[in-house]
Amino acid sequence: MIAMGDIYDNVMELARRRGFIWPSAEVYGAVAGFIDYGPLGAMMKRRVENLWRDFYIIREGYYEIECPTVGTEAIYVASGHVKGFADKMILCPHCGEYARADHIAEAHGSENAATLSKEALARVIQELPCPACEEQIGSTEVFEFNLMFETTIGPGSQRKGYLRPETAQGIFTDFARLLRFYRNKLPFGAVQIGKSYRNEISPRQGVIRLREFSQAEAEIFVHPEEKEHPTFGTYADYRVPLLGIEQQEKGREPVVATMREAVDAGLVANEYVAYYVALTHDFMVHSGVDPAKMRFRQHLPDERAHYAEDCWDAEIHSGRFGWVETVGIADRTDYDLRAHAGHSGDSFTVFVPYDGVRYETRTRIVPDMGVLGPKYRGKAKAIADALADADPGEDGVEVTVDGERIFIPADTYEVREEEVEVRGEEVMPHVIEPSYGIDRIFYSILEHTYDEEIVEGEIRRVLRLPPGIAPVQVAVFPLMTRDGLDAIARDIVQTLSGRGVLTQYDDNGAIGRRYRRQDEIGTPFAVTVDYETKDDRTVTVRDRDTMQQIRCGIDDLPVMLASLLDGSIEFNALVQ
């Protein structure tokens, strides 16, 4: 590798020129935070997503669902996004800068300023200095800026809707149906890949912070007391660099540990979190992310959501942006399900049977409705319900019905000790959530696989993409566009594409130029038809990374290329 200028500029220049990433709707003036994936970009992104599907759907067995990107207000009130995503902000009247009003207040001693009303907050900060220009803020309006895009549903009704800020909520709101689909057994999980939207105040950093972005999320529902992953063995010995809270506080380097060690040492909260840390690492390496530029950083207590038991971010190092969070893996406990249960009134629990039947003695209060009915009339039912939960004294019990306190004498009910059969319990599952930012992974792959080298005085630009995600897998060239070489090449293209290989034909310009073109878009292999082909039906297969060639019979091509593409043989092994 040779010294490069700014890698971001080089990568993005290539990405634009060759049709990976374009500014969106350029003809009308692009808007920050939105991008188009061009022909090769869309293909490659889809292949990255499909690789993700291999890991989560095929291997883990979590089915994919697809929910709307528009959701009603109720969903996001329950999820906490209506409140939690709304920042109370001010526009400084002196310098015109935006600032978080609650941050200003808290910096000067007010506690829990975020919970104050807009008006109260405006009063508090009136006499405080603006963080940008230091002028006393004075009288100004505090307004809420919500990161969610708002819309209305239907004409006239003005029913408020939001574009989803994450794909996860769709899985939570489908919980009951998913539970039934998975035949009422924990653990189970569902995944979703799709667009999410956040109206960022000031998106910078190109594709790193977008207003419309692609997420791949898995929500895995587990028993709160059983956080041992059933196939933990797969990754027990897998080593990953872990930057835990302790390492961060002491300014240390990440610890490279196996997942078994990490869990045993208490570095990672449980097997589930550790398992997905390792799986994420595995997935990223398969995608083309450089393992040397990847680490997992644990959320510090003050950045972790209050409900989360543990949270690790997969961070990828970028030459331009430094360490970038690309995946979050969190044990969210039962926060989400509890929130939706509370707001919707539906059940978000799973009935978990015991191994056998258990017998428990329960105290039951049986009211004598023959007395209570005539005496309390309309209130009798409410009183009976209240009695069921009451704790009776010697001569009676006081219950509260509609705010009215009523004393119920002991002779109007009977206290029975009963032995009941208990076959199981209702459990609200905990949620393990690996959440991937696809666009950031996509960019990281481009940056990490991008390479420049000098070959015979010329710069050779290569994307060293894994065959599994390269947008073109095999290029086919006739050495000359005559003497029937082109016809043979086109035949080969037909055969290969018929077998599902992403193949591209090119006969334009000198052969060297064609190799370079394919290098730039990361095509792993190139097949060239030359004059020998006409004699013995053999062609050359050229490897992108080493530029070495081997000869191979046309009829052996499909099988050999398939093995090269799926990694079951190495190109080196075929070179004599």
Add this chain to the structure above:
RNA sequence: GCAUCGAUGGUCUAGUGGCAUGACUUUGGCCUUCCAAGCCAAUAGCCCGGGUUCAAUUCCCGGUCGAUGCACCA
């Protein structure tokens, strides 16, 4: 969003108050028996809106996008 700087064919770039450079790429042709060779030709551009001016890509104002700093940011 504020401040500073920038924006010229697909890419990189020169330059200008009056026909807009050059290179690379791309396309067609010639040549060429394996790594961006050579020759001929073609395609294609002054970010958007307003103002000043006979005339604006150029000067002015506003916007958009990008870079940097500040602020904001799961």
